[in-house]
Amino acid sequence: xxxxTQSPKYLFRKEGQNVTLSCEQNLNHDAMYWYRQDPGQGxxxxxxxxxxxxxxxxxxxxxxxxxxxxxxxxxxxxxSAQKNPTAFYLCASSPSxxxxxxxxxxxxxxxxxL
Amino acid sequence: AQTxxxxxxxxxxxxxxxxxxxxxxxxxxxxxYLFWYKQPPSRQMILVIRQEAYKQQNATxxxxxxxxxxxxxxxxxxxxxxxxxxxxxxFCAFMExxxxxxYKLTFGKGTLLTVNP
Numbered sequence: 357x358x359x360x361t362q363s364p365k366y367l368f369r370k371e372g373q374n375v376t377l378s379c380e381q382n383l384n385h386d387a388m389y390w391y392r393q394d395p396g397q398g399x400x401x402x403x404x405x406x407x408x409x410x411x412x413x414x415x416x417x418x419x420x421x422x423x424x425x426x427x428x429x430x431x432x433x434x435x436s437a438q439k440n441p442t443a444f445y446l447c448a449s450s451p452s453x454x455x456x457x458x459x460x461x462x463x464x465x466x467x468x469x470l
Numbered sequence: 471a472q473t474x475x476x477x478x479x480x481x482x483x484x485x486x487x488x489x490x491x492x493x494x495x496x497x498x499x500x501x502x503y504l505f506w507y508k509q510p511p512s513r514q515m516i517l518v519i520r521q522e523a524y525k526q527q528n529a530t531x532x533x534x535x536x537x538x539x540x541x542x543x544x545x546x547x548x549x550x551x552x553x554x555x556x557x558x559x560x561f562c563a564f565m566e567x568x569x570x571x572x573y574k575l576t577f578g579k580g581t582l583l584t585v586n587p
Contacts, residue, residue: 391575397580398474398580401574457520463512463514
């Protein structure tokens, strides 16, 4: 089945630790995104990538890093600099050209701090 | 910067009845997309309906329809014949239409809809 796979579903971070959230898609989409969702809030954009080996900061990039070495993969690292990492993280992808406004979302990763 | 406002944090409706969720937005752009996304308890984000700003005709998808008022910057969602499976958080979202380089969705804070049996 074509889609977006996020792993793990739940992740726990210790103080001072970096953790990496995985996002893989087999939809052959060019663009990929990372969003953060806090309780009572809508989604906010962390990073996005429109093409391999290129990515841009979104609205809340501080304390996060990404890479885009392969078209299918867009991992997100939550660094120790992110002081409030507890949130639900959603990865999404979209095609380029017509239809690029339609984002497909993964099932998310809940990150909690121990 | 674009903003999206959903003024109803929670709503409820009886099964088989109709409910309308409100959304207003602020932008200086003339060409953009508006969306309603549904997030059920599984937390999967599901696209419900999409509207292109240059189209005057309101979008419809089965039991879901929108009332798009461009001058008023209003974009409400009407759910007809509500079903128990419609229980979810509903998010209104905005995207600037930059001709194939679309990248950023701006979301409202959501409306929690509960459909009662």
